[in-house]
Amino acid sequence: MLIVVDQALADVDALVAEAADYLARRLGGTPPLDAASLPADAGGALAAIDAWAGDEVANWRQELIRWFEAHAPVRLVPDPDVNALLRRAAKGGQRLAVASALPPEVLELVLQHLGCARAFTASCAGDGSLQDALDGARAALGGDPAVVATRAELLTALAG
Secondary structure, eight states: OEEEIIIIISOHHHHHHHHHHHHHHHHOTTTTOOGGGSOSSHHHHHHHHHHHHTTTTTTHHHHHHHHHHHHHHHHOOOOHHHHHHHHHHHHTTOOOEEEESSOHHHHHHHHHHHTOGGGOSEEEEOSSOHHHHHHHHHHHHOSOOOEEOSHHHHHHHHHO
16 A cells, blocks of 8 residues: 555645745745745645755755754644554555655654654655655555555555
């Protein structure tokens, strides 16, 4: 089973939007980063920030990691029900992979704060591209795994 972190485990789009506001204030730049004009989805926003930064603002990824390190303990709360279902599925031999548009370091941090990092066979970060992450997770799992994109789908798939 392939789980999309960005929707099923956390509201990554909202977190990236908040982080983009921080980056706009912190990094400035010419032209300045207009966080309000970024795409609403995390992958689109991260790709737009990367295009804006170019070679001029090479440290934006480090600043993004810093923002997540500072805010993850408050914004990402483990869900004991979901974590129990994930542990049970993994213990039962079900191969689970997770995909996200986040950069690898941020994805790992998110999974650690959610308390579910060890449940997954593979963790694939798209670094601005959810499709790349999904492709990597499919390759890691092999075959054509079921894709779970929402929390409701996740609970249904793990309970069944």
